[in-house]
Amino acid sequence: MGIIVGIDIGGSTTKIVGLDKGKLFSPLLVKATDPLSSVYGALGKFLNENKLQLSDVDNVMVTGVGSSFIEGKIFSIPTYKVDEFLAIGRGGLSLSDLTRAIIVSMGTGTAYVIADGDRVQHIGGTGVGGGTLLGLSNRMLNIRNFSDLVDMAKDGNLSNVDLSIGDISHGDVAGLTKETTASNFGKISDLASKADIALGIINLVFQTIGMLAVFASRNEKVSDVVLTGNLTNVPQARAIFDGLTKLFNVNFHIPLHAEYATAAGAALSSPEK
Secondary structure (H helix, E strand, C coil), X not given: CCEEEEEEECCCEEEEEEEECCEEEEEEEEECCCXXXXXXXXXXXXXXXXXXXXXXXXXXXXXCHHHHHCCCCECCECEEECCHHHHHHHHHHHHHCCCEEEEEEECCCEEEEEEECCEEEEEEXXXXXXXXXXXXXXXXXXXXXXXXXXXXXXXXXXXXXXXXXXXXXXXXXXXXXXXXXXXXXXXXXXXXXXHHHHHHHHHHHXXXXXXXXXXXXXXXXXXXXXEECHHHHCCCHHHHHHHHHHHHCCEEECCCCHHHHHHHHHHHCCCCC
């Protein structure tokens, strides 16, 4: 059996990963505004970097919002479409080595699925995600570049932006620590720096995503949550989710290559894997 290629075609980025003898390899990302151009570009880059020929690939599995533009074979290679939520679930479980978990796909918006072995079900989502980060940073800080927002936030102080339990109470409230956020941006003043605001935006987005994951985990009676998608690369994310773990006893996992989980899930959905 030859190599299987999984491709996740997003709105602005396309991710690709190979599957050979059950093992995932060589995750890559390309940026393009046109879905067709990004697919052919990604596959060409993948083949070139791995010194492979078209004949080495048995089939291509595509998923994501841009997969609707794909009709027929790619480079004459048998090509199949995979439901995006199925790919999210299978990819998240595979990368985390779990058998049952809430899988969270953090992209422009955020999707939640419950994955239990081969059973994957979409359970909801939110419009809060990477698009929210960029939209708020553009309007509030005149910053349009994702990496610039992340760099600026490194020197931020949330106590200058967010209202905490400690600001309104002398003790813990219902098991919540003094550091727990009572209101995002509920304490902002004219003295807050751009770094403080940048960190406040990041905290707002990730706390919202994380709390919805906590609610989903309780509803599905599962203690593991796997975080996937581009936002897993934000350095401040780990500390925010660690804080939610301590408060709500939910295990948040960010596996290696988490941003490629959906592409990996597509490859793992091949009928020939």
